[in-house]
Amino acid sequence: xxxxxxxxxxxxxxxxxxxxxxxxxxxxxxxxxxxxxxxxxxxxxxxxxxxxxxxxxxxxxxxxxxxxxxxxxxxxxxxxxxxxxxxxxxxxxxxxxxxxxxxxxxxxxxxxxxxxxxxxxxxxxxxxxxxxxxxxxxxxxxxxxxxxxxxxxxxxxxxxxxxxxxxxxxxxxxxxxxxxxxxxxxxxxxxxxxxxxxxxxxxxxxxxxxxxxxxxxxxxxxxxx
Numbered sequence: 001x002x003x004x005x006x007x008x009x010x011x012x013x014x015x016x017x018x019x020x021x022x023x024x025x026x027x028x029x030x031x032x033x034x035x036x037x038x039x040x041x042x043x044x045x046x047x048x049x050x051x052x053x054x055x056x057x058x059x060x061x062x063x064x065x066x067x068x069x070x071x072x073x074x075x076x077x078x079x080x081x082x083x084x085x086x087x088x089x090x091x092x093x094x095x096x097x098x099x100x101x102x103x104x105x106x107x108x109x110x111x112x113x114x115x116x117x118x119x120x121x122x123x124x125x126x127x128x129x130x131x132x133x134x135x136x137x138x139x140x141x142x143x144x145x146x147x148x149x150x151x152x153x154x155x156x157x158x159x160x161x162x163x164x165x166x167x168x169x170x171x172x173x174x175x176x177x178x179x180x181x182x183x184x185x186x187x188x189x190x191x192x193x194x195x196x197x198x199x200x201x202x203x204x205x206x207x208x209x210x211x212x213x214x215x216x217x218x219x220x221x222x223x224x225x
Contacts, residue, residue, distance in 0.1 A: 010079020018087035060206030088179020108181025132168035133205025
């Protein structure tokens with residue numbers, strides 16, 4: 001696929017995940033994190049439904065593709081970053097009140113490392129993103145391989161809700177949160193490092209699940225669930 005198309009589809013994927021993050025924050029404002037975790041899945045549903053290019057939905061199959069897939073991953077990742085961050089920065093301009101803005105800032109701080117304004121240790125962020133990578137892989141594959149619409153949609157929603165309500169870290173969602181809280185501007189270095197660690201964790205989690213399924217179930221290359 002043309003790299004420009006991949007980049008544009010990556011932007012759309014980032015925008016989609018950002019909308020999921022926005023829904024989660026709005027529900028948290030009304031003290032309903034459970035509903036927020038469910039509505040967050042709108043992002044991945046849009047990605048899967050329209051075949052947008054989401055890094056965390058693709059990285060798990062890195063060993064199932066040719067070497068040029070690495071460049072595709074990089075291009076879609078940059079697109080994800082642009083889409084999620086721009087929506088986040090725009091969202092920071094429309095906070096309805098100070099209480100909502102404080103909530104957004106609190107969520108943002110929970111996504112960056114504790115050595116410079118954040119609240120999470122590096123290994124905690126890595127483990128959180130590791131688990132998230134596993135569940136995102138399951139969510140995408142259930143949608144792709146499900147036998148019927150109910151299995152596809154409900155399976156995806158439950159996997160996404162599980163990682164969101166558990167507080168696991170999704171690198172693209174974090175791009176939105178750090179944009180919406182403006183920490184990407186006020187604490188740029190820590191924000192970028194934190195996104196990198198979340199990306200590593202997401203990647204390892206997805207790849208491990210892919211390999212475990214392939215070898216554990218004796219599934220051939222490109223046939224992994």
